[in-house]
Every structure is written in structure tokens, then in C-alpha cells.
Amino acid sequence: MASEYSLQSFIQDLDRITGAGGSPAKIVAAAKPLLAKLVQQPDCLQAQYKQRGATAYGRYMVHRAPRFNITAIVWGPGDNAKAHNHDTWGLVGVVENEIQETRFRRRDDGSKAGYADIEVTAVLKNTAGMVSCLISPDDDIHEMNNVTKRDTVEIHVYGKDLADMPRLRFDFEKKQAKIFASPKYDNC
Numbered sequence: 001m002a003s004e005y006s007l008q009s010f011i012q013d014l015d016r017i018t019g020a021g022g023s024p025a026k027i028v029a030a031a032k033p034l035l036a037k038l039v040q041q042p043d044c045l046q047a048q049y050k051q052r053g054a055t056a057y058g059r060y061m062v063h064r065a066p067r068f069n070i071t072a073i074v075w076g077p078g079d080n081a082k083a084h085n086h087d088t089w090g091l092v093g094v095v096e097n098e099i100q101e102t103r104f105r106r107r108d109d110g111s112k113a114g115y116a117d118i119e120v121t122a123v124l125k126n127t128a129g130m131v132s133c134l135i136s137p138d139d140d141i142h143e144m145n146n147v148t149k150r151d152t153v154e155i156h157v158y159g160k161d162l163a164d165m166p167r168l169r170f171d172f173e174k175k176q177a178k179i180f181a182s183p184k185y186d187n188c
Contacts (some may be wrong), residue, residue, distance in 0.1 A: 004041055005034070005037045005038055005041070005064075006038075006044070006071075007038065007044055007045070007062070007063075010034055010035065010037075010038045010070075011063050011065070011070065013031075013034050013067045014031055014034070014065075014068055014070075014157065015029045015065060015067075015068075017021075017031055018065075018067035018068050018087045018159075019067065022156040023131050024088075024089035024135050024136065024159065025089075025135050027089055028089050028090075028091060028133045028134075028135055029157070032035055032091060032131050032133055033089055035091050035093040035155065035157060036093065036129065036130070036131045038093065038096060038151055039093035039095045039128070039129055039130075039131065039154065039155055040128075042095060042096060042128075043176040044095060044155070045062070045072050045095060045153065046060070046153065047071035048060070048187070049062060049153075049175055050074060050096070050116070050151075050153050051063075051074060052074045052075075052079075052151055053057075053074070053079060053186050056079065057073060057074055057076060057079040057081075057118065057146075058072070058073065058074035058186055059071060059072075059073055059183070059185050059186055060072040060073075060074075060185055060186055061163075061185040061187060061188050062127070062155070064161065066158055067159065068157060069158050069160070069161045070155060070156070070157050070159065071129045071155070071156045071157075071158075071185065072128065072153065072154070072155055072156075073153075073154045073155075074151055074152070074153050074154075075099060075144065075146035075151065075152040075154070076146065076149070077146055077148060077150065078146065078147075079145075079146045079148050079176055080143065080145040080146065081142040082104070082169055082170070082171075083104055083118065083139045083141060083142070083169065083170040083171075083172055084141065084142070084143070084167060084168065084169045084170065085136070085137075085140050085157065085167050085168045085170075086134050086136055086140040086162065086167065086179070087136050087137070087159050087160065087165070087167055088136050088140075088142070088159040088160040088162075089130070089134060089135055089136060089140075089158070089159045090133070090134035090140065090156065090157060090158045090159070091131055091133055091134070091156070091157040092126075092131065092132040092134070092154055092155075092156050092157075093129075093130070093131045093132075093154060093155045093156075093157075094126050094129065094130050094131075094152065094153075094154050095128060095129050095150040095154060095155060096126060096128055096150075096151070096152060096153040097127075097128065097146075097150050097151065097153065098125055098126060098127040098128065098147070098148060098150055098152060099126050099143075099144055099146055099152045099154065100123065100124070100125060100126075100144070100145040100146070100147050101105070101123075101124045101126050101142050101143070101144055102120055102122070102123050102124075102142060103120070103121045103122040103123075103124065103139075103141070103142050103143075104118040104119065104120055104141040104142065104143070104170070104172070105118065105119055105121045105138075105139075105141070106122060106141060107116050107119055110177075114174060114176060114177060114178070115157055115175060115176065115177065116168070116170050116176065116177035117175050118141060118170050118175075122144040122171075138157075138179045139162070141170065162180070162181075162182045163182050163183065163184050163185060164181045164182070164183075164184070165181055165182070166179050167179070167180060167181065167182075168188055
């Protein structure tokens with residue numbers, strides 16, 4: 001019987017991939033099948049990383065490294081993150097349940113402060129085992145919504161630590177962009 005692909009194996013592979021350098025697109029292309037392999041195993045995360053937060057969705061730092069971070073996100077029923085960018089490459093793998101992901105493209109050039117003209121490019125139903133890719137600056141705006149009645153568990157991998165990092169949140173209807181930063185993690 002083949003051994004399961006572990007979180008530790010993924011960390012080692014990601015360290016090798018990011019250490020070799022290359023463009024964000026190359027890193028994402030190399031890491032995507034590995035994250036897909038990992039998230040197909042429901043027990044790839046320890047139980048403490050599969051709990052919704054006390055008042056909002058759960059955010060847990062799983063592994064910090066100089067060239068990437070791995071976090072676990074637990075979306076409760078109705079939890080969401082409105083349209084936002086990442087300013088780095090990223091991968092989002094669904095471990096349990098499903099998430100609705102709306103992808104956007106920016107139509108303006110970003111030169112006018114507070115203004116953003118974005119359009120929807122896709123509305124996806126990402127189920128367990130699926131991986132979504134983000135490549136800054138042209139393909140890294142999305143919105144996440146748990147439209148189910150169960151918690152959704154994901155693994156997020158980014159080229160930067162997003163906690164307290166200034167990024168943009170978009171208001172699609174008002175054509176606005178406002179600076180925001182993700183809060184600290186629930187476990188550190």
C-alpha cells in the first residue's frame with residue numbers, strides 16, 4: 001500500500017519548489033498538484049485546525065517559512081470574505097465540504113485611489129480535493145462564501161504572511177477599493 005502524502009512532505013516539497021526560485025506562475029503550477037494530493041486526505045490537518053473561530057471563521061497558522069506560509073481556514077455556514085486581493089501568489093485547497101469562490105478581474109489600472117472597476121470572471125463551487133490558484137497582480141482577486149449548512153475546512157498557501165499586510169477589499173457595486181489587513185491568526 002502506498003504511503004499517504006503528509007503535511008510534512010508537502011512542506012518539504014514546497015520548500016524545495018520555492019527555493020528553486022522562478023515566477024509565481026511556475027511556483028503555483030508546481031505546487032498545485034501537490035496540494036491537491038494533500039487535501040484529498042481528510043486527516044491531513046490536526047483537529048485543532050478544523051475548528052471555527054469563537055466569533056468568526058477560524059484562521060490558523062500551520063507553518064511559517066521564509067518563502068511561504070501555510071494556514072488553515074474554517075468557514076462556518078454563512079461565513080464569507082468579500083472581494084479582496086492578495087499581493088502574492090497563493091493556493092487554496094478544500095479539505096472538507098465546499099466553498100463558493102467568485103473570481104474577479106480588475107478593469108481599471110489602479111491609479112485612482114479608492115476606485116476599482118472589477119468584473120466577475122467566474123463563480124465556482126470548489127469541493128473537497130479541489131485547489132484554486134491565485135497569481136498576483138492579474139489573477140488574485142476573489143470572494144469566498146460558505147453557502148452550505150456545514151463548516152468548510154481549507155488549506156491556504158501564500159508567498160507572504162497576510163496577517164496585518166495591507167491589501168485591498170473591493171466593493172463591486174460601488175466601484176470602491178479600501179485598504180484592509182487580515183487579522184492575526186487564532187493560534188498565534
